[in-house]
Amino acid sequence: MMARMMNFCSHCGQPVALAIPPGDHLPRFLCKACGVIHYENPKLVVGCVPELDGRILICKRAIEPRRGYWTIPAGFMENDETLQQAAARECQEEALADVEIGSLLVVAHVLSARQVHVFFRAHLPTPSFGAGPESLEVDLVKPADIPWSDIAFPSTEFALRRYLEDRAAGAEQHHFATLERRL
């Protein structure tokens, strides 16, 4: 189970309450027993669009949310890694593929999920891939065969469309967006 509502202080175990700390402007979870302020901040989700000879590597999700829908390899950034290392690790875990991470493609604010999604271009050196434990299926598809009606998340579609547009234009720009979590 993912972390849920904060009820208790993770430092001392006593109940917490929402209040605005002195000098602050937003309510935080405060522990009156030990004085710790528990800040909550957005999490980074990091991924890539891997390409080999014009084909794109996509994964069908084996887990919720959006099980059975297609996405690009991506997941929560861990401590002790760079964004690029996170993107490569997620591609290895979900698509069993070793990629070379390229330029920055997308930064998407998903406010309702309290997430920032960061996607890179990537190069898949050889057609070696497979379904990791979080994928039902992994496929290397021509752009014309991308299953647009079965894409998992708005940020997935945004990344794929900007990738293809930029590639057609011979450009490698980065794109900011503010998107919903679900369609």
Next chain:
Amino acid sequence: MMARMMNFCSHCGQPVALAIPPGDHLPRFLCKACGVIHYENPKLVVGCVPELDGRILICKRAIEPRRGYWTIPAGFMENDETLQQAAARECQEEALADVEIGSLLVVAHVLSARQVHVFFRAHLPTPSFGAGPESLEVDLVKPADIPWSDIAFPSTEFALRRYLEDRAAGAEQHHFATLERRL
């Protein structure tokens, strides 16, 4: 006091222990009582380099860490805001200045602090600024007057140097780096 070591489950209040959950590859704080997994992820620190007519807005820190040293307006990203909104908010809070956020300047991985720093270029439309509660002093300085030996953090120096180099070259690139928390 900032959040410290995780000892108790914030959901149910029972003790947590570090263990690798089934299907995972890293140790997490697990609650055996209620089953919640408490993930810890990097936090985003967001800021900007505000410029007006060739001068840069810098702030002398009134708070630890690095009280008395100079920085650019920056701070932790909140939920419910974009990176650009966070950068503008921090500039208003620390330098009492309303800026127009521009292009992406720096993404710095500060692994030892478990932080990702994101800095933008910014335009200060009028010379209206002052010291917010977290600043001892705010100054609009010529590049030659930047106090390089009294800069707060490696990411501050990296952002200022890349900003000035790019401006001299007439370019607006973005720069990735992996930096230490302190010099």
